[in-house]
Amino acid sequence: MTVPLPFALDVAGFCTHPGRVTRPDASWRSLRFPALFGVIEHPRAGVVLVDTGYAPRFIAATARWPARLYRSLTPVTLPPGETAVDRLAARGIRADDVRTIVVTHFHGDHIAGLRDFPRARIVFTASAWAAVADLRGLAAVRKAYLPALLPDDFSSRADVLDDAGGLRPLPPQVAPFGRGIDVLGDGTLWGVPLPGHAAGQLGVYFHAASAGPTLIAADAAWHSHSIRAPHDLHVLARLLSPDHRAWRATLDALHELAKGDAVRVVPLHCAEVAAGVGWVARGGPHPPTPSPKSGGGGGSLAVE
Template structure:
């Protein structure tokens, strides 16, 4: 695997009872940060993994039934806290981003997609199809907002399912196969099923070692360490409980087998503090 660099950004947050994310959590509402990542490739330059929240989220949730999303999971996004604004402040123009990788199609992961208009969009066809299937209310119930997909989405989409398959490094066992997104081994996407249709993670190698962005396969590092899933009701509302449980268990096995690997969930306060 080619080495790349990574930097995380906190792009808004929502508040929800902790118990809905981990079985022995408290019922007290806590903040769940939305993390997005800048990946720098030696030839392709800046690449984005997920986008967090964006002002487009609030526009998309003005009408009904989409407003239900905003009511059930109230988000907060500060001024200039959108990922595109933070990147610009760090010297990375959104128009210079040539690749955007979406772990899945929940709104808190793709709301800023429209800000990266020059980027190829790497994502799962299964996730896109799930977002577009059925009624608007059905999409909202699944945590997806169709209005967040730019009009030229399909012309820029590069499906995970079509990328060449390659074996993963042995240090990532029990995960064995990934999709080589750029064809050079730098970014290997791998399915992490259960949370929702078309949910994938990303494996990469930094100077410090292997790093896997696990998106919402777990909502905290603590859940991975203790192999502690969300309540069954939460898993059932969003996806497939059995697959969610199996994926979390595999992440726990990976961490036990290879304690040096870095596993980063997208809503983990512990991980967010590293980039505060």
């Protein structure tokens, strides 16, 4: 079922990392990687977030070793007012309005804001959770997972997607991705397995009201440029990737999908994507955000 859904992207902090590790044509100079998150308004499910970006508790959770290793590899900047909950407030969306958060994978920069949304059910794949659930200390940090970021009532709000037996044919627009998960059970929001970057990573496909068919590609690529010109994963990045061959296969599939121009593909750390929604590479400040109620024409958040 095609239901156009109001959709916006926003940024909650950024990290820095040597460019060459993320794309072969970049220098070793440090680049800034925004932590984008998605905001989807669903007529029945309400406000759905796709990931949360950074939050101050990420800084607290990485204050000591071994977790500090995570922050050392990807130093984080979180400008005032640039958390997901703050950015949503600027749009007139209260924390309690968020009823669903799709966690694409359990890296800390995607789950740091979960505790700010106490009424949201938290949706993720069984294989993503299985890969981190029992990890603590250095073993968790090696997977970029920080258990302290999960809400205390995480297990009671968890909604685990069966990404083994629960896969169904995806809408044909998403080919070459063949099978995925009907996240809300009404055919409007599809989980698309994107293996290689992290176990059980899930992209989100839907029809955005103002931009048309859209695939939020999580961290399957760091740059839109990499989707246009696929390349292998850098040898250093392979140290933290569960499967670099799967990473490349996923990137090639995103390339095939994006080159037809029928589906907009959105990687969540791409500075080019973030610049398109008003993020300033200096790390802020944001431009004024229009009220979601004032957009007219279907109520789109309209900042894509």
